[in-house]
Amino acid sequence: PTKPPQDDNTNLNACIDHLLRILSRKDKEGFFQYPVTDQFAPGYSQIILRPMDFSTMRKKMVQDEYANVLEFRSDFELMCENAMKYNRPDTIYWQAAKKLLATGSKLMHKDKLISFRRSVE
Numbered sequence: 001p002t003k004p005p006q007d008d009n010t011n012l013n014a015c016i017d018h019l020l021r022i023l024s025r026k027d028k029e030g031f032f033q034y035p036v037t038d039q040f041a042p043g044y045s046q047i048i049l050r051p052m053d054f055s056t057m058r059k060k061m062v063q064d065e066y067a068n069v070l071e072f073r074s075d076f077e078l079m080c081e082n083a084m085k086y087n088r089p090d091t092i093y094w095q096a097a098k099k100l101l102a103t104g105s106k107l108m109h110k111d112k113l114i115s116f117r118r119s120v121e
């Protein structure tokens with residue numbers, strides 16, 4: 001008999017947890033693990049209106065706030081884009097964000113997500 005469909009987020013959260021582990025492991029300096037504070041980054045909260053970081057993504061996952069992987073990917077892209085907006089291109093933060101974004105785009109490429117989705121159905 002086929003497995004009954006799990007209407008909870010078990011499969012989705014397992015997939016997001018897997019992606020979170022891979023992506024946050026790339027952030028060796030720990031720049032993206034927690035919310036950026038104004039004391040580290042003067043004026044940050046005035047410039048970046050939608051802050052995002054790995055700990056917030058994990059919290060959203062646990063609270064079942066992601067309906068699919070694309071919503072998770074949007075938060076990941078927002079986190080990288082925030083860093084490339086607030087910081088100048090010659091900073092370690094900007095360069096780390098660009099590198100991380102490239103890794104995430106390859107990992108969560110649309111075609112990959114479609115074939116993965118078909119494999120778990």
Ligand SMILES: CC(=O)c1cc(-c2ccccn2)c2ncccn12
Nearest residue numbers: 030031032036040041083086087093
């Ligand atoms: C991600 C980011 O923009 C960032 C992280 C940090 C950060 C993250 C952890 C410890 C210290 N700084 C930061 N500091 C100054 C300016 C920007 N940042």
